Amino acid sequence: MKESIRFTFIAFVIIVLFIGLITWPLIGLITIIVLILLIGIRDFYQKKHTILRNFPVLGHMRYLLEMISPELHQYVVESDTDGKPIDRNHRSYIYSRAKNQNKTHPFGTELDVNERNYKWMHHSIYPAKKLESPPRVKIGGASCTQPYEASLFNISAMSFGALSKNAIKALNLAAKEGGFFHDTGEGGISKYHMNGGDLVWEIGTGYFGCRSENGGFDPEKFQEKANWDQVKMIEIKISQGAKPGHGGVLPAAKNDEEIAEIRGVKPHTDVLSPPGHSTFQDAKGLLDFVEQLRFLSNGKPVGFKLSIGNREEFIEICKKMGETGIKPDFITIDGAEGGTGAAPIDFSNYVGMPWESALIFAIDTLKKFGLKDEIKVITATKIFTSFDVFKALCIGADICNSARGMMLALGCIQALKCNTNECPTGVATNDPRFVRGLVVSEKWQRVKNYHENILEDFLELLAASGCDSVDQLNRSMIYKKSGESWISYDESA
Template identity: 60%
Template sequence: MRDKFLYWGAGLIVATIIVSILIGGYYWIPVVLICLYGVGIYNITQSKHAILRNFPVLGYFRYFFESISPEMQQYFIERETDGKPFPRNERSAVYRRAKNISDTVAFGTQLEVNHRKYEGIKHSIYAKSPNEELPRVMVGNHQCSQPYSASLFNISAMSFGSLSDRAQISLNRGAKKGRFYHNTGEGGISPYHMQGGDLCWQIGTGYFGCRDEQGKFSPELFAEKSRIENVKMIEIKLSQGAKPGHGGVLPGVKNTPEIAKIRHVTAGMTIISPPGHSAFSDAAGLLKFVQQLRELSGGKPIGFKLCIGDTKEFEDICAQMNVLKIYPDFITIDGAEGGTGAAPPEFSDGVGMPLEPALIFVNRSLNNYNLRDKLKVIASGKVLTSLDILRAIAMGADMCNNARGFMFALGCIQALRCNTNACPTGVATQDKMLIKGLDVTDKSERVYHFHKNTLHTCNELIAAAGRSTYEEVDASMFMRGDEFEHLSDVYFPDILGNVKQHH
């Protein structure tokens, strides 16, 4: 689009000037075109806005509708609290934090605060000063010889192939500066992940990057790549929240020769990961695979990721941990509300357990089997805001991963075109013309600031609740609508329209 603008724009101006001279008059038309051409040249060279770099003139229509008056938004465009899967107000908060500008809002909440549906934090009248140091969590039990000090908030799994090379470079450089890890996704370790940032290498059912010619797990390839210094953790992907039991999908249009080489597959083909692993088929096999990867990697933290479905299967894994005395270093719980680049709608909308009940179930199960102190629980699945992070911790998580928030930090506008190779911001595409609009220097800084400012707000929230550390965050820190209904019944019996009879 950028190159076409240069050539076609110049040609149009020349043609318009010639026509104006021949027919006489209308000289204002080429003047207007020259001005627009100048604006376009400027936008092609600036680095702040990917949309304007890719669409030098048409891109202004997006910013026009974005800045249009609230009244016009209310009647013709989405409101601040509209938009799926993330409403506009949440996306705006990410954009502001990523740009490191004020994230405050005016005139109070725009949410409809209904006491029956309300959920919030119980603040304390004895609030404390927030801690300036960002929280960290040590991952690695007694069976791990290379434990890793992780940030409380990290980049969730997004493969090279799903995301562009510049997007991966920006994410990894931001992770390096902010000292948090970057999950590679199941697509393997690419050169664009190797920018100095810490990595959590995800091993999916396709074993991309560590597979033999038959698509089976290759211990030799795994041992070689797991010893890379930047690989700090290894995650076995059992299932993904947005499409559990389906396997990842890389559309053929995104499967370039470079990506095919990294994954050890054929270029141009749509790659669908198998629904399940070939290296194991039961709980005991999974845990033995965990132990195998731990030994091959030289003792690095090994864990697995899953969306909870049949609860008996997870309980069986817990039971086998005690039988075999093999304990993963972490378990990542993905909720059914998690994101994906491509999935059938039935899987995204109707398969798997949401994050909150899944975390409650997992923690109860781990405690019942006396396993909770042996591993860390990571929450993944629409954990975007500081409030989301604290809620996940209150439900039992030790730390959190997020993908789409960091995509917003890169400039994603939730165009919902991730599966078409036509992402207008150059984030989720392999189209070189669109990727050019994403400036690595600018976007890596935004990734860093989004992480830092989100955790800073977490610190402010727990201080407002009168807590000093994240170990003090639990469910008692939160209030929900049913509590108010109880209070209303006791102190104001007719406020809910259910007057009690007093004798």
């Protein structure tokens, strides 16, 4: 139906242009000008397409290229398996599920099944009955008095400031309606987060939202906000995959008065989070901080997020858990492939352990020290598809988060303008000219659809594997290339 309307619109434009040409110059020129004006007005006020709303008339060139000549786009501009950091296939996958469009794919896989990076899951000739609804995961160890039951798939950490107010509001409304959590990112809790969606409050090295005048941690400010009903869990950010050991950067162009007030910093300046925490400098200090935050939040789940670097440091943390008896309720494992709006290129390219290796190492280390049963593991790096979720759970994760997947569901087109305040879709900018294009009432539903469809697809994969419970998933179900042979993740561990 939508395609027929589009083609009718194109046909109408062509006819009017033809009439304009044959009645040229006076009547034709007026006809064409009126047509362009009407199209521009329609684009400016419609709510579904951000690009058209922000770029009336001109924005049609992008859609016309897609509709009139997809082959030109595929073979001259970008093939379906090209595009960095997220290829066109994955972007199309996310868009289709966000818009509740056709889930089927024509003519077979476009992937090279013999390449080294190809992964696949085994299936059963006796599929299990598909679960009616996705299971939820209880987070909260022995010291937690307010455990939380989380969705298998959630919104990863993205701060207000890095994302626009409309983007944050849409994400939170989607979390509310879809029953999944929304990680605030290290930028603090804004009023745009307070739309009823469950929050994981991330505490970074800048302590935004609970920051003292000298930039340190303020227990009283933390205690007040941590006990808000909407805040369900607390996450201490040690490092993130895109820039481990570097700290966050909010460019001055994005740091307006509102954001500065929320963070407790000076407006219109570059905001640099320190590379490390001032509250602790070793494993014992980290665990003491976990215990302090759990006490101040009256027993809510507290965990920490990190990108694995020096393996011995993670092992030391696990040893100290055994010695002190202090355990986080969850650990979030990020990978070197993680995304960010602004990071030095060498940090993005060469620092930190890749996601799969990091997750395997963390899971195996926790099991070695007898900690895995009590500590839930969340993972977040390039989780876009139901197979990504399936693979992560097979490796040993309990929960998956996605940041860039949720951004694409909001309407991000991977314009790579995140660090310039010029994002054309209004997702990663605070420029009101672009933010107006992101209509919250339209976009939150797309994020909700994406979440819902990912889990629906996951349940189909789970049934195809012959499993009727996520507890049955294990590494023997996922295969990868080793030399000229295929081996399971269980064999390669």
